[in-house]
Amino acid sequence: MLCLIHTTPIVESNKILDSFAKMMQYPTAVSLSHRLELKGIVPSLVTLNILINCFCRMGQITFGFSVLRPKILKRSYEPDTITLNTLIKGFCLKGRVKKALTRILTGDTRALVQLLGKIDDSNAVMYSRIIDCLCKHKLLKEVTNFLNEMVLKTINPSVYTYNILVDALCKKGKLKEAKSMITKNMVxxxxxxxxxxDCLCKLGRISYVWDLIHEMHDSGKPANGIRLDxxxxxxxxxxxCKGKRLKIAQGVFQDLLVKGYCINVYTYTIMINGLCKQGLLDEALAMLSKMEGNGCIPNAFTFEILICALFEKDGNDKAEKLLREMIARGLL
DNA sequence: TTAGGGTTAG
Structure with a gap:
């Protein structure tokens, strides 16, 4: 009750708008904000940040910018780190960072980059998100530029930033360079x-993997939180499976089941894929039944792997049956 | 606590 006495109409309105946003009812939040404005409730920066977030979540980054220019800037509000972080997330969700940062700067993308330069209190979250997008688009030169910019702004890369870089290098098979990221500054x-x-496995260096896993397992729950997950x-x-060691994989998998380890739809799908690749389709189908029996629901990816393998091996009837099953489950 | 936060698997 006391809270209600001390809040203002705009704060209450923002709480309602945010509730709709949290429930992913973005169009409702947008239309409600328009109606509130028509009733004379002047939006605050918080309102407009919520609105930008709604547009970004709907993939409508251009509308996000239409909030930034005529509403935020014209009201002489200062866009803050939340405004920028939200817009950057919108760009990453739309996969437009590549376009934004390869000097094809037009319209919205130009506005975003200009904004980046203006915001003094940019943070590691912002840079990590951009670096992740750049890595995924293989724009490694731009990654270096952004890392240098972080250093200039005295923003310390976090373990998230380093992990993005380690993973990008690992995915390129550059294990040595990935390991070189682990310095005294990075735990x-x-x-x-x-x-x-993942990199060691793909390079076929399984014995090193066992060493690393035993190290993680033996360490229990140390201060840095390394443990098997x-x-x-x-x-x-x-x-x-991909290193032609299916038998060992099956043994490990069985062991995990017996010991009651937490496994998920990825685990089963990986095993189904491994069995399919070896032409063991009956075993793969049995694995599908097993996962359902264990309460793990297969997804579109699981079905796709099985259906492709069945079509390739002339198991058309079984493939069509699974296809119908997929449709019945709303996975197509 | 009126708004935004980043990394790994099929």
Whole structure:
């Protein structure tokens, strides 16, 4: 009650708008904000940031900018880190960072980059998000530029930033360079180890993987929080399957089931893929039944792998049956 | 706590 006495109409309106946004009812939040404005409730920067977030979540980054220019700047509000972070997320969601940062700067993209230069209190989250997008678009030169910019602004890269870089290097098979990222300034965590394990598996260096996994497992729960998780197990199983070590993968998988480890739809799908690649389609179909029996629901990816394998092996009837099953489950 | 936060697996 006391809270209600001390709040203002705009704060109450923002709470309602944010509730709709949290429930992913973005169009409702947008139309409500228009109606509130028509009723004379002047939007605050918080209102406009919520609106930008709604547009970005709907993939309508241009409308996000239409809030920035005529509403934020014309009201002489100062866009803050939340405004910018939200817009950057919108760009990353739309996959437009590549276009934004390859000197094809037009309209919205130009406005975003200009804004980046103006904001003094930009942070590691912002830069990490951009660096991640750049890595995924293989724009490594721009990554270096952004890292240099972080240094100039005395923003310390976090473990998230380093993990993005480690993973990008690992995915290119550059294990040595990835390891060189781990310095006294960077305390690796299990995400770092998972990226390294994935790389080691893909390079066929399984014995090193076992050493690293034993090191993680034996360390229990040390201060840096490194321990085996479902990501590690899935990366390992996938690496074994793809490295022609299906029997070992099956043994590890069975062991995980017996010991009651937490496994998920990825784990089963990896095993199904491994079995399919070896032409063991009956075993793969049995695995599908097993996962459902264990309460793990297959997704579109799981079905896709099985259906492709069945079509390739002339199992058209079974493939069509699974296709119908997919449709019935609303996965197509 | 009226708004935004980043990394790893099929």
């Amino acid at each position: 690796p965590n299990m995400v770092t180890c998972n990226s390294l394990i 479902v990501y590690t197990l899935n990366i390992l199983l996938d690496g074994l």
